[in-house]
Amino acid sequence: DVKVTQSSRYLVKRTGEKVFLECVQDMDHENMFWYRQDPGLGLRLIYFSYDVKMKEKGDIPEGYSVSREKKERFSLILESASTNQTSMYLCASSLGTSGGAPLNEQYFGPGTRLTVT
Amino acid sequence: DQQVKQNSPSLSVQEGRISILNCDYTNSMFDYFLWYKKYPAEGPTFLISISSIKDKNEDGRFTVFLNKSAKHLSLHIVPSQPGDSAVYFCAASADLFLGKLTFGKGITLSVRP
Known part of the structure; x- marks a missing residue:
């Protein structure tokens, strides 16, 4: 079974703090993704990565950055947390192009509920 | 501009x-569609998918129908069970290589005993 783990289930940070959210997958997946989920807005893509040290902006990258130094780990960084970044953050991974099926199926971690006060 | 729409909350x-x-959906480039199910305090889990070359895919109680001309898909659950109560997200992909998905806002399904 694919396992995607996130470093914290719940996190409370103060405005202006630098926040790191960590995500690790154990299935050698090429692609990794960070989303945030907000009521009435669904899942919105923040950043994704299709290879080590590669990153692409998603739909809402402002205020965030990412790091992928190793294939299995994808970190989301809030450089200076703000109250409007209070949200549920979800990490996901997918196989990529290396055969198997379906290529686009993403496996999600349990999420991190971040509160910025 | 919302490319994947789930109009009923x-x-x-x-x-x-x-x-x-x-x-x-509005993007004609989408060629692969997925449904995810999400319980509170858990990450979404993959439910069923369909390629644009098909118009139906079935897996047990779950069937997805795709009408490309109408840019419409639907998920049928038969019979519905209380354990199916969850938020269901529709997602679409136009990029097989990157695997990037565009999600709808989700529908909260409640199955009454």
């Missing part, structure tokens, strides 16, 4: 009856 059905969850 919620749906309530009786146990044993059919649940029909609808999804519309």
Whole structure:
């Protein structure tokens, strides 16, 4: 079974703090993704990565950055947390192009509920 | 501009009856569609998918129908069970290589015992 783990289930940070959210997958997946989920807005893509040290902006990258130094780990960084970044953050991974099926199926971690006060 | 639309925020059905969850999309480049199910305090889990070369895919109680000309897909759950109560997200992909998905806002399904 694919396992995607996130470093914290719940996190409370103060405005202006630098926040790191960590995500690790154990299935050698090429692609990794960070989303945030907000009521009435669904899942919105923040950043994704299709290879080590590669990153692409998603739909809402402002205020965030990412790091992928190793294939299995994808970190989301809030450089200076703000109250409007209070949200549920979800990490996901997918196989990529290396055969198997379906290529686009993403496996999600349990999420991190971040509160910025 | 929302490319994947789930216009009904919620749906309530009786146990044993059919649940029909609808999804519309606007991007003609989408060629692969997925449904995810999400319980509170958990990450979404993959449910079923369909390629644009098909118009139906079935997996047990779950069937997804795709109408490309109408840019519409639907998820049918028969029979519905209380454990199906969750938020259902429709997602679409136009890039097989990157695997990037565009999600709808989700539909909250409640199955009444």
